[in-house]
Amino acid sequence: xxxxxxxxxxxxxxxxxxxxxxxxxxxxxxxxxxxxxxxxxxxxxxxxxxxxxxxxxxxxxxxxxxxxxxxxxxxxxxxxxxxxxxxxxxxxxxxxxxxxxxxxxx
Amino acid sequence: xxxxxxxxxxxxxxxxxxxxxxxxxxxxxxxxxxxxxxxxxxxxxxxxxxxxxxxxxxxxxxxxxxxxxxxxxxxxxxxxxxxxxxxxxxxxxxxxxxxxxxxxxxxxxxxxxxxxxxxx
Numbered sequence: 001x002x003x004x005x006x007x008x009x010x011x012x013x014x015x016x017x018x019x020x021x022x023x024x025x026x027x028x029x030x031x032x033x034x035x036x037x038x039x040x041x042x043x044x045x046x047x048x049x050x051x052x053x054x055x056x057x058x059x060x061x062x063x064x065x066x067x068x069x070x071x072x073x074x075x076x077x078x079x080x081x082x083x084x085x086x087x088x089x090x091x092x093x094x095x096x097x098x099x100x101x102x103x104x105x106x
Numbered sequence: 107x108x109x110x111x112x113x114x115x116x117x118x119x120x121x122x123x124x125x126x127x128x129x130x131x132x133x134x135x136x137x138x139x140x141x142x143x144x145x146x147x148x149x150x151x152x153x154x155x156x157x158x159x160x161x162x163x164x165x166x167x168x169x170x171x172x173x174x175x176x177x178x179x180x181x182x183x184x185x186x187x188x189x190x191x192x193x194x195x196x197x198x199x200x201x202x203x204x205x206x207x208x209x210x211x212x213x214x215x216x217x218x219x220x221x222x223x224x225x226x
Binding site: 036049091094096097 | 141143148151152153156165201204206210211212213214215216217218219
């Protein structure tokens with residue numbers, strides 16, 4: 001099974017900050033990786049697919065990069081609406097999620 | 107407008123059974139692979155099970171294999187998850203999610219979820 005490790009587990013930042021979350025895979029994923037935003041009580045929302053393609057309706061302040069075993073999700077300028085938990089998910093070999101990164105206000 | 111509406115959650119005792127449903131609308135259900143994902147209290151997202159567009163091919167996580175059965179009714183645009191031999195660790199919010207195409211890949215739309223509690 002492919003294991004995904006996200007870092008950090010919790011991230012404290014201020015509005016306007018550039019925020020980066022890393023996802024490391026236990027084996028190569030090529031670019032078969034997606035990112036989701038999840039707020040309490042809401043449905044998860046697709047942000048990025050194929051490592052760097054922006055999901056439908058997702059603001060351009062979100063971007064994804066990487067290939068192989070190391071991937072990043074970047075929020076160029078953190079907004080109050082971005083406070084949430086973020087998950088990476090691989091679909092190279094079955095399907096698994098990272099453990100999540102909670103983004104909080106500093 | 108795409109909609110996925112889960113139902114069937116509730117409280118059951120360990121060893122019990124329950125069937126979850128997910129009613130789909132706003133897209134061509136029979137042309138999209140479907141998946142169940144769960145989130146236990148205080149935990150992250152966990153992939154549970156996926157099904158092909160025809161229903162002929164199914165996949166399960168090791169934690170539910172042999173106990174859960176995923177199925178779909180394309181004539182009624184509904185996804186199901188039959189859960190048997192339930193354990194305390196199965197307690198979670200269960201989400202249904204659609205893939206953007208016929209291939210099970212990432213999940214471009216999710217329902218709001220239905221809550222399963224398992225306790226004696």
